[in-house]
Amino acid sequence: MSTDPTTRPAPPAYARDAEVHPPLDYPGYRSTALRHPKRGLRLLPHLLTEVTGPLLGEDRISENDSDLTRQHDGEPQGQRIIVHGQVRDGDGRPVPHTLVEIWQANAGGRYRHTGDNWPCPLDPNFSGVGRTLTDDQGRYRFTTIRPGAYPWRNHDNAWRPAHIHFSLFGRAFTQRLVTQMYFPGDPLFFQDPMWNSIPDEKARERLVARFDYANTAPEWALAYEWDIVLRGREATVFEDEVDED
Amino acid sequence: MARYATTPSQTVGPYLHIGLPWPDGPFAVAEGTPEGVWIRGVLYDGAGAPVPDGLIETWQADPEGRFDHPDDPRGAVARPGFRAFGRCPTDANGEYGIFTLKPGPVPGPGGTLQAPHIDVSVFARGMLHRTVTRVYFPEEAAANAADPVLSSVPEPERATLVARPAEDGYRFDIRLQGEDETVFFDV
Numbered sequence: 001m002s003t004d005p006t007t008r009p010a011p012p013a014y015a016r017d018a019e020v021h022p023p024l025d026y027p028g029y030r031s032t033a034l035r036h037p038k039r040g041l042r043l044l045p046h047l048l049t050e051v052t053g054p055l056l057g058e059d060r061i062s063e064n065d066s067d068l069t070r071q072h073d074g075e076p077q078g079q080r081i082i083v084h085g086q087v088r089d090g091d092g093r094p095v096p097h098t099l100v101e102i103w104q105a106n107a108g109g110r111y112r113h114t115g116d117n118w119p120c121p122l123d124p125n126f127s128g129v130g131r132t133l134t135d136d137q138g139r140y141r142f143t144t145i146r147p148g149a150y151p152w153r154n155h156d157n158a159w160r161p162a163h164i165h166f167s168l169f170g171r172a173f174t175q176r177l178v179t180q181m182y183f184p185g186d187p188l189f190f191q192d193p194m195w196n197s198i199p200d201e202k203a204r205e206r207l208v209a210r211f212d213y214a215n216t217a218p219e220w221a222l223a224y225e226w227d228i229v230l231r232g233r234e235a236t237v238f239e240d241e242v243d244e245d
Numbered sequence: 246m247a248r249y250a251t252t253p254s255q256t257v258g259p260y261l262h263i264g265l266p267w268p269d270g271p272f273a274v275a276e277g278t279p280e281g282v283w284i285r286g287v288l289y290d291g292a293g294a295p296v297p298d299g300l301i302e303t304w305q306a307d308p309e310g311r312f313d314h315p316d317d318p319r320g321a322v323a324r325p326g327f328r329a330f331g332r333c334p335t336d337a338n339g340e341y342g343i344f345t346l347k348p349g350p351v352p353g354p355g356g357t358l359q360a361p362h363i364d365v366s367v368f369a370r371g372m373l374h375r376t377v378t379r380v381y382f383p384e385e386a387a388a389n390a391a392d393p394v395l396s397s398v399p400e401p402e403r404a405t406l407v408a409r410p411a412e413d414g415y416r417f418d419i420r421l422q423g424e425d426e427t428v429f430f431d432v
Contacts, residue, residue, distance in 0.1 A: 034291035042428060049306065053314065054329065055314065103265070113260040115298075128263060165255075173304050178368060194255055197373050206252050228252045
C-alpha cells in the first residue's frame with residue numbers, strides 16, 4: 001500500500017438507502033411545500049468527510065438524562081414506561097458508545113415548548129428530553145412517560161399518533177438519523193402524513209416499538225423494545241460473499 | 246453488503262428546540278479561540294421567508310485536513326478544544342451561527358485534493374429527511390476549481406456552495422427552494 005496519504009483510498013462507502021426514507025416533497029404534509037429542493041439532489045461520493053463523524057462521549061450526558069421521570073422534584077403524570085433497544089448498522093453490527101437523544105410530549109400530548117399552546121396542561125414535573133450513550137453492544141435504555149397524541153393543523157381534525165423523537169449519530173456523517181418511534185396498534189396512523197410519507201409499508205412498521213412484557217418492571221413500569229438500524233457499508237470486492245440470509 | 250433494512254427518517258417537527266440544541270452547540274471550536282471564525286447565515290424557504298424552526302449541523306476536518314476518527318486511513322488526530330462538529334438551531338429570523346476553525350484541504354479520490362469544505366446537515370419542520378450541502382471558501386478559488394465534488398456541480402449553481410466573506414468570518418445562506426436554490430447532495 002502506498003505511504004502517500006493523499007493516494008490512499010477512503011474506507012468503504014456506506015450503502016445508499018434513499019428508497020427507505022420519505023420524499024422531501026410530500027403534499028400530504030403541507031409544510032413540505034416550500035421546504036423541499038426542486039432541483040434534485042446531486043450524488044455525493046463518500047469521501048473522508050462523509051465516512052467520519054463526531055464521536056461524542058460521556059461529556060454530553062448528565063445525571064438523570066436517561067430517566068425522564070426523575071428530572072424534577074416530583075414525578076410526572078402518566079404511564080411510566082421503559083423504552084430500550086439496540087442500535088445496529090445495516091450489516092448487523094452493534095453501534096456502541098453512540099449518542100441517542102430523545103424528546104417528546106407529556107402524557108396529555110403537550111410539549112414544553114413556547115410554540116405548543118393547545119389546551120392541554122403542561123406537567124411541572126416533565127421536561128420530555130433525554131440523552132444516553134449506547135453500551136458496548138449498542139444497547140440504550142430510557143425510562144419515561146408514555147406520550148399522548150395531540151392535534152395539529154395539517155388537515156381537518158389532524159392528530160399526531162403518540163411518538164418519541166429520536167436523534168442518532170452512528171459513527172459517520174452518512175449515518176446521521178433523526179426519526180420518531182411509535183407505539184403498537186395506534187389507531188391514528190391512517191391519517192398521519194408522517195407515517196404515510198414512508199413509501200414502503202414494511203418500512204413504516206420499523207418505526208413501531210414492540211410491547212415487551214418480559215422487560216416490564218413489576219409494580220413499576222411497562223416496557224417497549226425498539227431497535228434502530230443505521231446505514232451499513234457498501235459491498236466491496238474484498239468482502240466475504242457468504243450468504244447468511 | 247448491508248443486509249438489514251434501515252430505519253426510516255422522520256421530521257424533527259416544530260418542537261426540536263426542546264431536544265436538540267446544546268448550550269455549547271454552535272462552538273465547533275472552543276469559544277474565544279483566536280483563529281476561530283463564525284459561519285453565519287439564514288435558512289430560507291421557497292417563498293424567501295426565513296425558516297425559524299430549523300437546525301444546522303456541521304462536520305469538518307481540522308486546519309491540517311485531519312479528522313479525530315478511526316476510519317480515516319491516515320489515523321485519528323485529536324486537536325484540543327476542537328470538536329469539529331457544530332449544531333445551531335435557527336432563530337426567529339432564520340439565522341444560525343457556527344464558530345469553528347477553517348478546515349484544511351482533504352484527500353479526495355484518485356490522488357485528487359478536496360478544497361477546504363464543511364459538510365452541512367439541514368433539519369427543519371416540514372422536512373421529512375435532512376438535506377445535505379457543503380460550504381466552500383471564497384479565497385480558495387484555485388483549490389475550489391480542482392475540487393472533485395464542487396467541479397461536478399454545473400457552474401451557475403456552484404456559487405450557492407461558496408461562502409461569502411464577512412467581518413468575523415463567513416456568510417453562508419441556505420435556500421431550500423427557489424431561483425437561487427442551494428445545491429443539495431444525496432449522501
